[in-house]
Amino acid sequence: MLPAPVAVVLPYLLATAGVAMVTLGIALAGRPDLGNASMLYLIVVLVAAVAAGRAVAIFSALLAFFSFNWFLTEPRHTLSVADPDDWILLLLFLLTAVVTGQLAAGQKRRAEEAEEHERQARVLTDIAIALTEPTLERTLRSVADRLRAELGVDAVQVELGGARAASSVDADALEALDNTDRTIDVLATDGGSEARWIRLAPPHRRLAAMAMAHRVGRAPIRGAGGEEAGHITLATSNRRGFDGAAARLLAGVAPQLWAAQERSRLRAEATEAEVLRRSDEAKSALLDAVSHDLRTPLASIIASAGSLRQAAVQWSTQERAEFAAAIEQEARRLDRIVGNLLDLSRIRAGSLHPDVAWYEPVALVRDVLARMAGVTAAHRLVLDLPDELPPVPLDYSEIDQVLTNLVENAVRHSPPGTTVTVRAVVDGGELRVCVEDEGPGIPVDELRRIFEPFHRVRGVTRRGTGLGLAVARGLVEAHRGRIWAESAAAGGSRFCFVIPTREAMP
Amino acid sequence: MTEAASTGARVLVLDDEEAIRRTVERLLTGHGFVVRAVSSGEEALGVAPRFQPDLMLVDLGLPGVDGFEVIAQTRDRTSTPIIVLSVRGAERDKVRALEMGADDYLTKPFGVDELLARVRVALRHAARGGRGTDAIFRSGGLAVDLERREVTVDALPVQLTPTEYALLTALVDQAGRVLTDRALLRRVWGPEYGSESHYLHVYMARLRKKLEADPANPRYLRTEPGVGYRLLEVDAEG
Numbered sequence: 001m002l003p004a005p006v007a008v009v010l011p012y013l014l015a016t017a018g019v020a021m022v023t024l025g026i027a028l029a030g031r032p033d034l035g036n037a038s039m040l041y042l043i044v045v046l047v048a049a050v051a052a053g054r055a056v057a058i059f060s061a062l063l064a065f066f067s068f069n070w071f072l073t074e075p076r077h078t079l080s081v082a083d084p085d086d087w088i089l090l091l092l093f094l095l096t097a098v099v100t101g102q103l104a105a106g107q108k109r110r111a112e113e114a115e116e117h118e119r120q121a122r123v124l125t126d127i128a129i130a131l132t133e134p135t136l137e138r139t140l141r142s143v144a145d146r147l148r149a150e151l152g153v154d155a156v157q158v159e160l161g162g163a164r165a166a167s168s169v170d171a172d173a174l175e176a177l178d179n180t181d182r183t184i185d186v187l188a189t190d191g192g193s194e195a196r197w198i199r200l201a202p203p204h205r206r207l208a209a210m211a212m213a214h215r216v217g218r219a220p221i222r223g224a225g226g227e228e229a230g231h232i233t234l235a236t237s238n239r240r241g242f243d244g245a246a247a248r249l250l251a252g253v254a255p256q257l258w259a260a261q262e263r264s265r266l267r268a269e270a271t272e273a274e275v276l277r278r279s280d281e282a283k284s285a286l287l288d289a290v291s292h293d294l295r296t297p298l299a300s301i302i303a304s305a306g307s308l309r310q311a312a313v314q315w316s317t318q319e320r321a322e323f324a325a326a327i328e329q330e331a332r333r334l335d336r337i338v339g340n341l342l343d344l345s346r347i348r349a350g351s352l353h354p355d356v357a358w359y360e361p362v363a364l365v366r367d368v369l370a371r372m373a374g375v376t377a378a379h380r381l382v383l384d385l386p387d388e389l390p391p392v393p394l395d396y397s398e399i400d401q402v403l404t405n406l407v408e409n410a411v412r413h414s415p416p417g418t419t420v421t422v423r424a425v426v427d428g429g430e431l432r433v434c435v436e437d438e439g440p441g442i443p444v445d446e447l448r449r450i451f452e453p454f455h456r457v458r459g460v461t462r463r464g465t466g467l468g469l470a471v472a473r474g475l476v477e478a479h480r481g482r483i484w485a486e487s488a489a490a491g492g493s494r495f496c497f498v499i500p501t502r503e504a505m506p
Numbered sequence: 507m508t509e510a511a512s513t514g515a516r517v518l519v520l521d522d523e524e525a526i527r528r529t530v531e532r533l534l535t536g537h538g539f540v541v542r543a544v545s546s547g548e549e550a551l552g553v554a555p556r557f558q559p560d561l562m563l564v565d566l567g568l569p570g571v572d573g574f575e576v577i578a579q580t581r582d583r584t585s586t587p588i589i590v591l592s593v594r595g596a597e598r599d600k601v602r603a604l605e606m607g608a609d610d611y612l613t614k615p616f617g618v619d620e621l622l623a624r625v626r627v628a629l630r631h632a633a634r635g636g637r638g639t640d641a642i643f644r645s646g647g648l649a650v651d652l653e654r655r656e657v658t659v660d661a662l663p664v665q666l667t668p669t670e671y672a673l674l675t676a677l678v679d680q681a682g683r684v685l686t687d688r689a690l691l692r693r694v695w696g697p698e699y700g701s702e703s704h705y706l707h708v709y710m711a712r713l714r715k716k717l718e719a720d721p722a723n724p725r726y727l728r729t730e731p732g733v734g735y736r737l738l739e740v741d742a743e744g
Contacts, residue, residue, distance in 0.1 A: 292593050299615035300525035306618030307529065313536040322532060330525050378524075 011052035015060040018044040023067045038068055038089055045097045053108065054101030061097030065090045116245055120252045123150050127253065131260045139264075140165035143257065151246050153236040154214065160221055160230030161261050168235070176214035176235040183212070185242055187219035187250055195251035197242055215241040219250040221258050229258055286453075289466060293337050297330035304330075329374045336408070339401060340471045344453060347474030354395035354478050361389045361431050364396065365424050368403045375408060378416035384423040392431045392501045398475045399499070402483075405468035406435040406495045414439030414492060426501055430481075434496040436488045447485045472497070515629055518559035519543040520550040520576065521591060522568050526614075530563065533618060534625070547571025551579055554586075561628055564608070565591045566599050574606060581607035587628040591616075597732030604686050604733070611684065611733070627682035627739070643678045646740035648717060648726050650678050657717075664716050669694065673709050674717075677727070677737035686734040710735060 022044055026037045041064035049057035069079055073086055123146060130142035140158040144167035148156040155168030157177045168174040185197040197217060214235040223229040232250060234242065304323040308315065315323070346352045362385050369381065403422075410420045418438035425432050442450060453470035476483040481499035488494040517539045521527045524545070531543040542557050544550050548571050550564070562580065566573035577588055590603045590611040600611045609628050612621060643650040647660040652675065657664045666674065676693045677685060687706055691699040699705075710729075714721040728736045 295593050295614050296523055297525065300523070300529050302615040303526065303529040303533065303618055303621070307533040307536065310533070310536070310618060315536060319532060319536065323529070326525055326529055 011048070011056045012059055015044065015048045015052070015056050016063060018047070019060060019063045019067050022064070023071050026072055037072075041068060041093060042096055045093060046100050049097060049101035050104040050108075053105045054098065057097040057101035057104075058094070061093040065093050116248065119150065120249050123147070123249060123253060124256050127256060128260065131264060136161055136163040136261065136264075137165050139261075141167065143253075147232065147234075147250075147253070151234065151236075151242075151249065153234045153238075153242075153246075155233075155235040157233045158230070158257070159233075160257060161265060164230075173214060173235045173237070176212070176216055177233045179216070182216065185215065185217040187217065187247055189251045189254075194244075195247040196244065197247055213237060215239070217242045217246075219247075219254055221254045223258060223262075229261075232257075290337075290341065293467070294334065297333045297337075300330040301327050301334075332374075336401075336404060337467070340405065340467045343398075343401060343471045343475060344467060347471065347478070352474065352478045354398055354475075356393045356395055356479075358391040358393055359396055359399075360391050361394075361424050361426070361433070362386060364394075364399060365403065365422060365433065368400050369407065369422065372404060372407055375411055376420060379411055379414070380417070380419045382419055382421040384421055386425070389424065389426045389431070390501065392426070392499065394431075394479060394499060395475075398478070402472045402475050402497060403433060403435070405472045406433075406497075409468055409495065410435050410437035410439070410493075413437060418492075429501055430498040431501055432496060432498045434494055436490075436492060436494040438488075438490055438492040441487050441491055442485060442493050444487075447487075450485060451483065469495075514538060514540055515560040516540045516542070516557060517625070518550060518554060518557055518562045520545075520547065520563065520568070520573070521565040522546065523565070526565075526591075530621070533621070537622065539625075547573065547576045550576050554580065555583075559586055560632065561625060562586055562588045563591060563612075563625075564588055566596070566603060567593075574603060577603055577606045577608050585632070587632045589624055589628055600733050601686050601688075604684065605688065609683060623682075631680075631683065643681065645681065645726055645738060648740075650674060652678070659717055666713075666716065669709055670713050670716070673706075673713060674737075677735065681737045682739045684730050684734055684736045688734075690734065706735075 019041065022040045026040065029037070045057055045060045045064060048060040066079065068089070069086065070077060073083070126146045127143050130139050130146065133139040133142060140160060140163055144156040144158045144165050147158075148154075148167045148169075154170070154173035155166065155177050157164060157166040157174075166174055166177065168177075181202050183199065183201050186200050187195055188198045189195045214237055217234040217236075219232045219234075220228045221230040221232065232254065234246075236242065304326045307313075308320060308323050343352070365383070365385060369376070369383065407420065407422070414420065414437040420438075421434075421436040423432075423434045423436070450466075451469050451473040453467065473483050476497045476499065479499040481497055483495070483497040485493055485495050517534055519527055519530050519534070519541060521530070521543075522545050527543045527545060531541045534541045542553060542559070544553055547568050550562075551571065554562070562576075564573045564576055573590065577590075580586060580588060587609045588607070590600060590608045591614060592600055592603070592611055593614050603611065609631070610624050612624055641651065641653045643652065649658045649661075651657070655671065657666055657671070657674065672694045673690065676690055685693075687703045688700045690706055691702060694709075695702070695705065710727060711721070714724050714727050717726060718724045725740060726738055728738055730736055
């Protein structure tokens with residue numbers, strides 16, 4: 001970039017040089033037909049008009065006329081015009097200069113406008129991209145960087161929606177932004193007129209008079225109601241300050257920035273509300289499920305205990321035993337549900353640490369199924385187990401809970417009288433245990449989701465909390481194992497889990 | 507083993523929870539009822555025409571044909587009293603079941619005395635076809651003379667406005683059974699009412715003030731939270 005005074009004077013110097021060269025050329029060429037030779041000046045005027053605008057063109061035209069008159073036409077070295085043809089020549093020069101200059105200047109302005117629009121569009125596109133940044137600070141940072149590069153200023157700071165970010169070449173420029181007690185140029189966009197800078201002096205004359213290394217400009221970002229939602233602050237060491245192009249660019253950028261920020265704020269709010277609503281729904285589903293599952297066994301216990309207490313009926317010994325058995329069985333069921341709830345909360349809190357020791361798996365499976373005889377009584381239970389398996393490192397009570405949940409799930413989801421098969425093998429460094437039922441099976445798209453807490457298969461009402469499988473998965477994963485469901489060949493479901501047979505390396 | 511007062515009334519129990527089904531079956535059998543317990547809605551609808559129950563105990567949440575469906579299909583054919591079994595918190599379900607024609611409900615977990623009392627009230631109503639022919643309704647110290655339109659509490663006359671009296675007689679007619687807000691509003695204010703529960707609450711509060719010794723702890727006019735009201739039948743001794 002040229003220093004400002006040079007940039008202003010240079011076109012005039014060049015025009016003068018051009019006129020001088022033409023004059024010299026004609027003079028050296030002897031004495032040609034002056035009328036035709038003078039046309040060479042028109043070239044200079046035209047070039048000046050196209051390249052530098054009307055003012056330089058008129059300057060060239062006047063200079064050409066005087067040079068022509070002074071150096072070339074008779075009488076030489078006077079400005080008197082004897083020949084009326086020369087008057088016509090002067091008029092021609094001036095007319096050409098003005099008309100061409102006007103046309104060229106208009107053309108140039110349109111080209112500049114187009115370029116400015118293009119530039120503005122480019123900046124807005126970049127800002128739109130910047131708005132996809134994950135945080136508002138980072139968005140504003142990108143916008144500040146982009147504006148600083150585009151406007152060629154020393155520092156840009158953007159403040160919007162409670163966030164702010166700055167971009168600067170050095171600390172001095174950045175400091176200039178924060179000094180509000182000084183003369184600043186404020187961008188005025190109101191009244192529908194073209195955006196322009198208005199100079200505001202601080203209240204103290206002393207400060208206004210202080211020499212400042214930077215000029216500071218400020219463009220407000222206005223909200224829908226015209227309120228100031230934020231602003232863009234600029235600092236430049238250029239003495240000339242900020243030009244109209246910068247004003248127009250900022251006037252275009254500011255509302256876009258506000259609208260985009262507003263959109264992202266609304267989107268964030270909607271997302272937050274949605275998250276809250278879903279979390280509420282999940283909590284109320286949890287409460288419904290838990291209260292249903294806790295109350296169902298309680299209902300049996302209360303009714304059985306109340307029946308035993310009935311003074312009006314003389315119960316037989318067998319009837320008493322049945323009521324007592326119902327109370328015990330349902331109390332055990334409550335205990336399993338409470339165990340699952342506690343496990344689930346530990347799994348969710350990440351505080352599950354299996355207390356691992358070496359156990360023989362077949363004994364564990366037989367132990368669990370013996371305890372669950374009451375639950376499986378209505379089904380045909382098949383145990384497909386070897387006599388013994390190599391010991392496996394596991395937390396006994398947790399794997400007990402996993403198997404209990406799988407067996408309870410199988411019994412609950414298959415009709416009485418059907419077969420439930422339990423298998424256990426050690427193979428390829430893993431213990432694999434499977435529970436297979438002859439129930440209606442699980443739709444393929446549900447096979448994975450059934451391990452999510454409180455998920456229930458479509459069309460299946462109120463059968464269980466949906467806690468058991470989620471807990472089983474959490475416990476198995478805490479053993480570095482896997483659990484899955486698949487369709488059994490017979491049409492029912494098969495739930496399997498594997499855990500490694502070697503202890504984890506510390 | 508049988509109780510002389512319960513004279514072999516036939517009760518159909520529908521619940522998919524085996525433990526509850528068994529316990530209720532055993533209890534009611536012990537009290538001299540003839541009980542048939544089934545675990546699905548399909549089974550209940552299939553058995554009912556042959557078993558000819560005098561009363562049905564129906565759990566609402568069932569896989570397949572649910573309790574609502576059983577109520578709807580039963581009401582298409584008979585007026586057999588139906589008592590709904592439902593978990594607490596499902597007030598909307600209870601109201602819906604009552605509006606579909608169920609006679610009463612029990613919230614799980616329920617006490618045995620409560621179950622027996624509801625069963626007896628339902629059977630008595632069914633036998634009499636409503637309140638019956640008694641001109642004077644008595645519950646504890648409360649007496650309502652329906653012919654002379656006189657209300658007394660502990661033998662002292664009570665002045666009621668026409669609306670209060672209409673509300674009281676609506677409850678007397680269904681004494682011992684729950685009435686939903688909507689049912690009471692339609693009965694007392696007219697068929698175009700139904701959602702103006704606040705009217706009802708205002709008049710119920712006035713009625714309690716006049717009839718109850720301690721309106722905050724009503725002895726006769728019980729609130730069934732989220733569902734409606736019930737006029738309790740209290741023994742004369744109280």
